[in-house]
Structure formats: C-alpha cells, structure tokens
Amino acid sequence: MDWERIARTGTSEAVLCEPKTPRQIEAIVRHAQELDRRLLLTRLDRDKLAHLDAKILDYDDVSRTAILGALPPPRAPPRVAIVCGGTSDVAAADEAARTLAFEGEASSRYVDVGVAGLWRLMEHLDDIRAHRIVIAVAGMEGAIFSVLAGLVPSAVIAVPTSIGYGVAAGGHAALNAALASCASGLAVVNIDNGFGAAHVALRMLGASIHRTTMRPFMPASK
C-alpha cells in the first residue's frame, strides 16, 4: 500500500483485488493491521476471501467489498442518492454505497426505478431531488441517465453496468448512452465502476478525510 499517497492526496486506502493474487492481498491486509490502518477491499470474490482472515473483515456478498477496521459514523442526512435501473445493477450500486460509507458519507438507495416503468421513478423523484448528488447505475441501454439528468438539478454521476446481452454485452451501449446524453451535465465513469463514482462524489463534496493534513506534494528532485 502506498500510504504516502494517502497522506499527500487524501485518496482512500483502497485495494482493487481483481487482478491481484490472494497472497498479494493477504500481505496488504497484514501490513495495514500492523500499521493499525483501515482498508477498503473491492472486487474481492469469495474464492479469494477464503485465503484471508475473514473474522477481521466486514465482507459484503453483493458488492464484493470487504472493510478492515471500524466505519466512521455516517453523516446525516444523506447527501448522495443512488438510483438503480434494475435489480441486477445492485452490485455496482452497493460498491458505491460501501465506498461512501467507508469515508463517512451515508447514501439513500432507490432500486429498480428504470425507464420501462417511469412512474416508479416519478414516485421517488422529490426524494431524490433532495440529495446534493445522484449516482445513477444502469446497464442495457442506460436511458435512465438522460431521464434523471433532465429531471433533477443535482450533480448526476452515471455508472454504466455490464448487464445485458447482444449489443449491450460488456456495458458499452450504456456507457455511450451516458456520454452522448442530450441532457447536459452528466459525469460518467468506467463500466461497473461504483468505487470510482463514489470517489467523484467525495471529491465533489470535499469530503476526503485527510485533506487538511496533507503534506506538500513533491519533494525536490536530486
């Protein structure tokens, strides 16, 4: 872990587990324990979890995230709404929610409010508009991104997901829909990147926790 980076820029102590071996992940976790530091593990599947000391980790099956150490008390009321096109998009949505919670930000979740049944969205619209930031999570054609950005004045962050088949497979149709939206002011992140969306939100909220104590960026070169 690059503890230096955390000290300097206020980014989160997070580990993307997918391309790492169990041994590499275990070493990082042990090192964090020795330094008495909190840690967020993302894209950690059950197979790799089995190599770790599960007792010390707060693991969540849906989002495939694990947290080492205590969560800060959540800030109330929630400033971030997470809106989910379909039940299958919950994995990415919860990755975002857990990443926010790790930094002390609460979030409200609205599931299965896709455009095929627009009244579901309409029923929740006033609630959603009450949040400063909206994270919209959807696969397939991603029409919800444009609909939401046209309905709320909040900052809207689009997380396209890889849910879908045929031309939707992989998430590129949803990604392009978010980028090409006729509704202005959509901020887009990579496919399935709930973690990244949470960090866009955190930067927006100015909430990253070490900022005040950050060291000067760059030492003199030799």
Add this chain to the structure above:
Amino acid sequence: MDWERIARTGTSEAVLCEPKTPRQIEAIVRHAQELDRRLLLTRLDRDKLAHLDAKILDYDDVSRTAILGALPPPRAPPRVAIVCGGTSDVAAADEAARTLAFEGEASSRYVDVGVAGLWRLMEHLDDIRAHRIVIAVAGMEGAIFSVLAGLVPSAVIAVPTSIGYGVAAGGHAALNAALASCASGLAVVNIDNGFGAAHVALRMLGASIHRTTMRPFMPASK
C-alpha cells in the same frame, strides 16, 4: 425499376438516389412517366434534383424526397404517430411521413419531445397513445425509445439518427440503445432509415396497396 417486384410483393415504387448517378435517376423517372406510374425518390439532394425535370416532381427540402404523380387521399384519422427527439431529427422523421403519405397513410408529428424535457412528451402522451403505431426518431443517446416503449402499448418503431458528435457520431450509440432497450417490444431499423420505418409500419397495417392483385411468387424454373 423492377415493376415486377411491385406487382408481386406490393412493395413501394421507391428509388434510393444516394448511390445513383443523375443519369440513372433521370432514366428511371422517364421510364415511370412512360408507364404512367407513380414514384417515390428518397435521399435526393438538390444537386441531383437540378439534373431532373423539377416541374413534374413534388420535392421536399427537409426530407430530401421527391414524388412523381398524385398522392392518394390520406386515410383519416392518422394511424401513425411520428415522435421526434430533437429538431435535427426532422429529416428522418419527414422521410417516414412522406413515405407513408405516398401510400395513403396520414401521420401525426410530435417534434422536440426528447427526454431532457420529459414534460413535453407527457403533455402529448395521451394523443400519441391514440395511434396504432408510433415511429420514434432520435439521435445522440436515443433514450426516448425506451421511455416511449414503456409508456405506450402501441407498436413502437425506433429510427436512430446520426445526429451527435464524439461517441454518438454516426448514430451507433442511438442504434445500440434502441436494440438493448429494457422496454420490450421495440422494432428497430437502420440509422436514419425513415423510409424503412414507414415500410415496417405499412407492413404492420397491411396497408400496402397492390396486395390483392399480387401475382403468384415464383414461375417454374427452366
């Protein structure tokens, strides 16, 4: 012109002018006149029109279509609604409307009712639902396709357009959004293909005009 095809299958006497030379188009028009037949010319730009006898053609600038011969009286009330995402999508929308008119089908047009301002669509929704078929025309991210298909029980035909820039350029983002839609029952045609959408509608309505007199399909081979 393949007048045989028209006699046998009831397809329209239509000419796609884009890949043809002015001389080829002129020959087809002259031939139709000699046979005293009506003709629909699509994707005919002003440069090529200048090589033709403009007096005998009813030319429309926006849709780039020309019609030779009289239009049949339009069937009332209109059975097809044409819904347009933005003012820039009118070209494809009007190609559909003119193709329908050539076959005697009237249509109602609803312009600039994109998802970025959803109430526009909502104001017209009950009117739109009164039509048997809805042709939706949109570029950029094409979110209107899913929204409409979720709101009306009519048959919905999506015409993605090439309006847009960056990832939208060429119309593939809108096309994929239509195909990957989470709203079931969307019929999709090629990018900018207003003519094709009209023909899907005509086939649906059973309205193609020569059907009762169609000849048996296939003569004996030698």
Add this chain to the structure above:
Amino acid sequence: MDWERIARTGTSEAVLCEPKTPRQIEAIVRHAQELDRRLLLTRLDRDKLAHLDAKILDYDDVSRTAILGALPPPRAPPRVAIVCGGTSDVAAADEAARTLAFEGEASSRYVDVGVAGLWRLMEHLDDIRAHRIVIAVAGMEGAIFSVLAGLVPSAVIAVPTSIGYGVAAGGHAALNAALASCASGLAVVNIDNGFGAAHVALRMLGASIHRTTMRPFMPASK
C-alpha cells in the same frame, strides 16, 4: 415484480433470469404465487432451475423458459410464422414461440429453411405467406432476412442469433445484415432476443391482454 407496470401498459409478467441470482428469482416466483399471478421466466438455465420448485413450473429445455400458471387457449389459426435458418437457431425461435403462447398467440414453426438450400424455403413459402407476421431467426450471415422480406408482404421481424464463428461470432454480422437489408420493411431486435420479437409481434397484433383495463398512465406529481 412491477405489477403496476403490467396493470398500466399491458406488458407481460416476464422475468429475465440471466443476470439475477437464484434467490432473487425464487422470491419473485413466490410473490407471484401469493398474488395468484402467471409468470414467464426467460433465460433460466438448469442450474438456477435446481434452486426453484420445479413442480409448479412448466420448464422447456431448448428455449430455457419456464411458465408459472396455466397457458391461455391458443388463438387459431396461428397468426405468426416463425422461420428458422438452422437447427441451432431453435433456442431463440422457441423463446419467441413460448412468449407468444404465454399471451395466447399460437405460432407455426419452419425449421432449417436457410438460404443455402433455397428450395426448402420455397416449398413452405405459400404457407408462410398466409401468416400476418413472420419472425425470422438466423445467425451467421443472416441472408434469410432479406430473402424473406423480398418474398412475403407480411410484417417480418428479424432475430439475429449468436450462432457462428470468426466474423459471425456474437451475432453482429447477422444483426448488421438485418439492419442493412436491401429489402424494405424489416423490423429488427437485439441478438438472440426471441422474447423481444414476440413482443413486437404482440404489439403489432394488438394482442396484449390487459389493455382494455389499463389504468391512466401517470399520477400527479407531488
């Protein structure tokens, strides 16, 4: 399940199982039972079926669909013909047939009538032309779509399939062939989307069963 959507728009009580967990599917099925509602489950593979109560479901191996509740009596004679390029395309074809049956529409199936042996198609042509709607299902190069649309005046719905290898793999070659067809009036759906093709047909036929009792679309916003 969004029973509200069904009440308002007449769409089918269908569940796309592929991106859902067994637990999510089980909950939906149980809920439908409690409400005494019929249900169509699509893309349900044998592994997930093993987690459900198989006795109450009518499962079909080829189409990977399951139906909860009784089928309505099929409307006779069939108004939809389903034409299959090759034996490998039967999965998508049967998904369409089962979706139609769930809504009370019968269909006639014509298998292995691809263009490589055109006389097979010719032998059945007059039968096929007797149907109001033709659903064509084909992978590889999808030439059957254009051939059919040139031979019948019915509405033709193209279902490209992912059958094939090399440049055909994934179904994009067949999809593009359907969209770019020189035969006018082809309605296209996503790759392998037999369910969607059936719903295009149902919308065309005006057959969706709850329409007359549909509620007004949108309640007043707060």
Add this chain to the structure above:
Amino acid sequence: MDWERIARTGTSEAVLCEPKTPRQIEAIVRHAQELDRRLLLTRLDRDKLAHLDAKILDYDDVSRTAILGALPPPRAPPRVAIVCGGTSDVAAADEAARTLAFEGEASSRYVDVGVAGLWRLMEHLDDIRAHRIVIAVAGMEGAIFSVLAGLVPSAVIAVPTSIGYGVAAGGHAALNAALASCASGLAVVNIDNGFGAAHVALRMLGASIHRTTMRPFMPASK
C-alpha cells in the same frame, strides 16, 4: 427553445448549432430577443454566423460560441481551473470557459501543460490545487487526466478531445484513457464536450441560476 425546461430544471439557455440549419438558429435567436432572454450558442461556425445578426451577438472564434445578452459579473476568485494539454485543445477549453462565464462563474486557464513536459504542470500545481474544480482538456493519449487526478484533491472533470491522428483520431484513445484511469475520482464527458464539462462543474457548484424559483416538476397527466 424550451423555456419551460429552463424554468423547471435550471438548465442553461443553450443551443447546439452544429446539426441545425441557419434558419432554425435565426428563429431561436429572434424568439429569445422577443422574450428578452439571454442565450448561449455553441458550435456555431463562421458560415452560419453570417446568416445571423452579428451585431447583437458576442462571438468568439476559437470556442465557436456566441452569447446573446449581457454576461453576469464573474464570481471571484475563480472556483474552476481549466488545464489544457496542448495549444490545439484550446477550442474545447474555451467552450467550457465561455459556458461558465455565461452562468457567472470565472475560470483560470492553464495552457500547454501536457505530460511530455511535466515541469510545466508542476510549476502551476499549487495554483491549480487552489481551485475547487479542475477541468482537464486533452487529446492524443490523454495521460494528463491521470496525472492531474493523482496530484490534486479537487474534483477533476476530463474532456477528451479529437486532436490526434492514427489510433488517436476521433478522440477515443483519450476518452478511454480518462475512463480507465488508475487514479480514482475522474468525472468524464463526451469527446470535445467543453460545454458538458462546464455543466458538470455548475451542477457540482450548485450554481445554476434559476434553481430557487424552479416550478414543480410534473403536472398531472390527463
């Protein structure tokens, strides 16, 4: 113009001129004048400008934007830094700056601070970090996005541009670099979309000007 949309959601009175005809643009401008409303015209090239009443418009050659009506006084000090990879990226950067200015937000511009000469960026780093939001504009490989997001805790919005040739042509290399960045918390918009980046910033800052007077979103449906 959809003045209703402006009233309801606080989005900007902006017109994307690229896909519109001169006549359409002229009508919108005249209408805005009659209603005594301000207007921002984007992607307006000199050819189309020649069809408009240039005296009443404040036109900028580099960003191809025109403004009708007076600018609000710029808020000081600037809360947005606009960082430009190369001199060729200035067009998109200035579209962002003009869009911000139209809404009363000042911005600081840092030109030609690409990664090929990293010390240029380093010299300005402390200045850039003083802004709440950083808009980074770059074409070719877009490496500056990751470098910046790794160096500043501010919200960083990436605008990939279409500058470049070969694999960079069209801006997709830069777009993908922004989306795939190893630095967390990058918000991405469409290629060359300076206008969109400004609106992401405005939503972040909560600065859209009509919000307090916005009408309730959705009237009752009939």
Add this chain to the structure above:
Amino acid sequence: MDWERIARTGTSEAVLCEPKTPRQIEAIVRHAQELDRRLLLTRLDRDKLAHLDAKILDYDDVSRTAILGALPPPRAPPRVAIVCGGTSDVAAADEAARTLAFEGEASSRYVDVGVAGLWRLMEHLDDIRAHRIVIAVAGMEGAIFSVLAGLVPSAVIAVPTSIGYGVAAGGHAALNAALASCASGLAVVNIDNGFGAAHVALRMLGASIHRTTMRPFMPASK
C-alpha cells in the same frame, strides 16, 4: 513498374492510381510506352486523367479504369459471369470485367439481380450456372452471396461493396456476410476490390498470360 515481377510471376501490369500523384502515374505510363508494354490503370479518377495523355488511353468512366495498348481478343464463350446486386454496384463489377478483358477473358454481366427481387436472379440462373466462375458484387447486407453460392456449383467470388448507409457504410456488413456465409465455398476479396476478384478468377482459370515463360523465382543471394 516492376517489370521483373511480371516476368517472374505472370501478374498483371496494373497500377493502383488512388494513392499515387499524377506525376508518378505519368512517369509509369511514359515508361511503359518506351518499353512498348501494355498497362492497366485502376482507380483513376477524371481529375488525375486530366494530367495524362488521354488520347493514348482507353478510359472507362464507370469503372475508373484506363488501358494502355490493345486488348487481346476475348476468349469465347465467356467463362466468368459477373452478377451485380444493384445498379450502384456496377463500378466494382466493371473494374472486374475490364481487368478480365485486359487479360483476354470475356465475361457476362447480370445487373440488378439482388435478393429483394429473387425472381430476377431465377430468370437468369441457368445462364449463370453455365459459367465456370461467378463473381458476385453487392453492398448493403450482401445476402446475394449466400443465395448464389447455394444455387450454383461454380466457384463463387464475393466482392462486397461500400454501397449503403448506417451500419452498411464502408462495406463491412457485406464483407462479414460473405465471410460468415452458411453456404460453403465462397471466396472473398476486399471491399470494392473488383480488380482482385478478377485476379482470383484468372488464377483459378490458369489464364495469366506469361506463365510458360516465367523465369526461375529467386536468384542466389550474395
């Protein structure tokens, strides 16, 4: 010109003019004249022709080919049939015909026999089957390739063309249809490559004219 190559492999004295400057083409023509050699110029547009001595060249507008020197007497009866999907495909078809004529091979041309009107093809089928080789030329969805290969036992060479719009633009849909064909034994060449198709035919026919006098391939290296 690489006269050596001609001597050794029997390939044609052909010049692809598209990427060459008028000066380069002129020098090649002059050199051929001095050596008293025949020459086939392909993709030579009228602008470049204006820089050449048009009197000594037999230029054809449709195929954009020019021939220097006399044609050999055509071999009778024709062994190659050239079948054209639409009138817009004639350019590539005639490039093939002219290339064959340059080598002394006659060809029969069948225009506008696309699959949208299959009886047109059927009327000519017995004639077409009488040829040893069939060159099929088609754009858009290229369904004619599969239909032909399923109907004739001759060698069939597919020339996809760039005719079409939307997903067909550029010819890739037709190219993939040819490669993915369910009809076995299709030989495919690059998009719009009539010249290449003619050379596949020539190699098949063993007709390249210098073969008997070809020199040994490779001299000893130093």
Add this chain to the structure above:
Amino acid sequence: MDWERIARTGTSEAVLCEPKTPRQIEAIVRHAQELDRRLLLTRLDRDKLAHLDAKILDYDDVSRTAILGALPPPRAPPRVAIVCGGTSDVAAADEAARTLAFEGEASSRYVDVGVAGLWRLMEHLDDIRAHRIVIAVAGMEGAIFSVLAGLVPSAVIAVPTSIGYGVAAGGHAALNAALASCASGLAVVNIDNGFGAAHVALRMLGASIHRTTMRPFMPASK
C-alpha cells in the same frame, strides 16, 4: 440432413457440430447410416464424440473431424498444397485436408514455413508451385499470405486462424492482412474455416462429385 441440397448442387454431406447438441448430431448420423450415405462431421470435440458410436466413425483429434463411410481413393498427384504458418495452425490446415480427402482430393502439407524464417518457405517453393491450388493457413499477422501470393502463380486461398494474443486474438489481424494484401488474387475465407477453404478449392477444381447427375434447381412454385 438436407439430402436434396446434395443432390441438386453437389455440395458435401457435411455437418458443423459446434452449435449442435449431441442428440442432434446422433440423429443425423443414424439417419445417414439408414440411407447408407457418407458423412463429414466438423468441429466435433471429444466430449460430443463420447455420445456417438465411435466405432463407426473415423475420428481425427487434431482437426476435430469425423468421417462416416469409406473415403474415395485419393486423386494422384495432389493438386492442392496446404501451407501452414506455424505448428499451432495445423488444426485448421487438417480440417481442410480431411475435407478434401472426403471428396477424393489428395493434398500436400507444408508445416511451419512462416515468414519469420523465410528460407523454410524457399526450400519448398518449387514443390509448392507445382500444385494448382495453394491453401495458406496462418494466424498472428498473416504475412505469409502476401508472401506466397507474390511467389506462386497458383490460386491461393487464405485461411486466417485465431492463433495469437493481444491485437491478434480472434484472428481479425490475420483476416484483415489477407483481405488488404498488396499481392493480387488472394481468395479469403472466414477465420479458422479450413472446411470452407477446401470447398473453394473443390469448386475451383470442378471436383464436387455429384455434379453430372444434379437435378434441375427449382421446382415450379404452387
């Protein structure tokens, strides 16, 4: 099996097993046995073979082909050379060889003569040139196609393979190299399609075995 097709067009009794279920394959084999017909099964992996009566099939592991019935005596000397870029391309090469053998055509195989060691190819060049047809099989960058077509006057059929990683994965790099070759007269088939290449060769050689007894193509339609 479409025995009619075989009778009419002389195509091979071949079955592409990859997209078929073991039960479908078994039914075809049994049917062929009952009719006392020979059969070529391609892309038949060991798992599916286990469901068949292996004793009656001549199975080949490398090419994954099985043959039911006796092979005709091979025609001597071989008229087809099969040239293989690398040892990993042998699967597709042997699929071609077995398909030829099934039709009574012998072939000569030249393995591992890729361009990275050009002298290997040179040592065999005069032997290769003695064949009327050359089938070249290569993955990765497919440079051997152009080199061969420049060195031999025979008809050259390119079979790109899916061997390779990174930009080569899937075979598209080799396919495009074959289609874009600067050497004229290359006939190209789909990726890994050894079967198709053999059929191009067979059509070229006029060797398909039932031709003289083929029935007239098309019966009268009803």
Add this chain to the structure above:
Amino acid sequence: MDWERIARTGTSEAVLCEPKTPRQIEAIVRHAQELDRRLLLTRLDRDKLAHLDAKILDYDDVSRTAILGALPPPRAPPRVAIVCGGTSDVAAADEAARTLAFEGEASSRYVDVGVAGLWRLMEHLDDIRAHRIVIAVAGMEGAIFSVLAGLVPSAVIAVPTSIGYGVAAGGHAALNAALASCASGLAVVNIDNGFGAAHVALRMLGASIHRTTMRPFMPASK
C-alpha cells in the same frame, strides 16, 4: 524448433507455449536436450508444465516462463530498467526480465510506480535514467508511458498489459495510449508482450549472441 533460424538471424531459442499442446512442447524440449541446446519457454502454465520433466526446467510462476539449460552470467551493470505501473503488471515485466536474462542481459526492476502516485516514480527517476533502455509495463490507461518518455532521454519500450476492466479490458486502451503518446520516441509492442519488448531491447543493444557467426541469409533457389 527452427535451429536454422537461430543460426542465421541470431534470434532466441524461444517457444511460445500457449497455442501448443503439451505433446508438442515435450517434443521440442526433448529435441533441444538431444542437441544439447538451451531453450526459453514462454506462456507455459502450470497445467502444461505437469506434462513435462519439471526437474530439468527452471520454472518461474509469475512470468510463466521456463528455461532449459544454464543462464549466461549477467552483464553488469544492468543496461535495461523495467518500470511497472502496478503490482498486477509484474507478470509481463518478469517475462521481459527472464527473456533478457536468458540472453545474458541483467535488468533493474521498479514496481508500482504508476502515475496515480507520481512521487514514487520521481524518487527512482535518477536511477532509471542511468539505464540505456527503459521497458515500461502498464495496463489500464497507460499514462506512465508518456510520463516516462517525457522524463528520460533513454529509449523507452512500452508494454501495454491487459490489466483493467470496462473500456480497459484486453489492454487496447493502454495500447492506444502508448501509440498516441504526445511524447516522441516511444517504441510499442503487442499487449502483454514482455518477451517482444525484451527482444526490441536486445536488438537495440546489439546483444543477440550468435550474430558474429551467422550464416549468409539465403541459399540459391533451384
């Protein structure tokens, strides 16, 4: 193995195992042993290793390489620096290092010095600059390539890796970033091709070991 190629061009005795069967690999190893030759095996996974005589091979798990025979003494000090964007890129980096070691070139490795934490790179910059050649290995957005090429005057070879998800998956985003870099003088190899990067380095260093004794390239053709 093509021992001739090694003798003539000085290329390495290397075997790409991925597309080869265990039997093919075993035969090559045995042949090398009989000839008493060294051998480098790349992309050899554990499953295939189990089929070989592991005792005679020096196998490395991370780089999936095996070496038969003794390594030459490493040249000191190292002339090649290998810089790794993330810990997940070590596999490709170590493939490069092992390939260099096999040829007697030592290398220095710098791990996890990506642009998200630029000071890590800065701390090592003077050390890295002391090497004649820098091999940079990175996935995701590959920003490190441009940053490095802008900071060091050495020859820089970029190895994009397939690490990443969404738009980064497969390594194309990193590949395009390397090719489109605004920093001049980057040499790029295929995705994950550590072996190839090492060989670019070896050719640069003029270090391939058999050069002085290479035979003349091409024997006389017959």
Add this chain to the structure above:
Amino acid sequence: MDWERIARTGTSEAVLCEPKTPRQIEAIVRHAQELDRRLLLTRLDRDKLAHLDAKILDYDDVSRTAILGALPPPRAPPRVAIVCGGTSDVAAADEAARTLAFEGEASSRYVDVGVAGLWRLMEHLDDIRAHRIVIAVAGMEGAIFSVLAGLVPSAVIAVPTSIGYGVAAGGHAALNAALASCASGLAVVNIDNGFGAAHVALRMLGASIHRTTMRPFMPASK
C-alpha cells in the same frame, strides 16, 4: 515552444502543424527566429505554408516538413536504413528521413521493396543489413514488417501507413500486423508517424544532441 523541455530532455525542437492554426505556427516560427533557434515543422501543408515566410524555410513537398535554420553535417556512413513498401509510403518515409537529418543522422532509402515482389527486397538485403537500425514503412497489410524482422538482426521500427482501402483504410490492418508479428523484436509506432520512428531511432542511437548539457529534471516544488 517549450524550450525548457528541449534543454532538459534533449527532445527535438519540433512542431506538429496539423492541429494548429497558421497564426499559431507563425508565432512559433517568429519566436524561434528571435531566439536564433532551429526548428522542424511537420505535417505542414501548402495552404498553411502560404501564411508563413517561405524564404526562411526549407520546405519539402512529399514529407510536408519544413526546417528553419541550417542542418548539421550528416553523420557518415548512414546508420539508419529506411525501407518503403510502396511508392505511396514515401511521405511517411521522408518524414522520418528529414527528422533524422535535422538531428544530423543520415539515412539510406530503399523504395518499393514490398513483399509482392520479394526479390526486390532480396537484392538490397545485404545493404540493408549493414545498418544498425531499419525503419520499415508500409500500408495495406504490412507484411514487409515481419519479413524484414525475420531477415535482419538490426533493430526494426515499423511505421504502418494509412495507404489502402476497404479493411486497410486508416492503417489499422498494417498497425495490427506489425504488433502481432510472429517475428520477435519489432518496435511499432503510430500510423503514418515517420517523425516518431525517427525519434525511436535517435533514442536508440543515443544521438539526441543536447543530452550532455541537460539540466536536472525537476526543481523543488513550493
């Protein structure tokens, strides 16, 4: 111009003119004159040249490069061979040659030695092998890259060009051929990037001229 960059890293004083306005280019040239510095202008077309003081620039039509100031005496004998697939590739080849000349490196040019006529390459092979570095320039299928890398032990730099049509258009087929080459040790640059290839060569040769006087890289941050 970033004269600092030149001082620190020894990169060339080069200006990519394509995306710059004439006014921007003129300002850079004037600034260089005032500082009495040499300058290399690339991708400068005749239209933009017309806005500059042509008398002070040494302009070359084919490579579209201009040089301000005197060339250093060329180092003899040339260490770089530039091999050109076709006459149409000369533009990129001469951009490389001029870039090398600007830095005092001479180069030998071998034109039209593509693989379709391999003996042309063979005649020059011994000459080419005498150079330390080979820059290979080719479009279409780019087979020459693999052939050359298999024949010479020198470092080979591949410059794919955009020459070609159909699947070759844009240069991606040649680019992928270079990256996927079966011949190890090819260094690849962006399409048409002769300038970049020259800089790879210069870095390889350690020839960039200011290196010895380069300043320390990074000043202390504030």
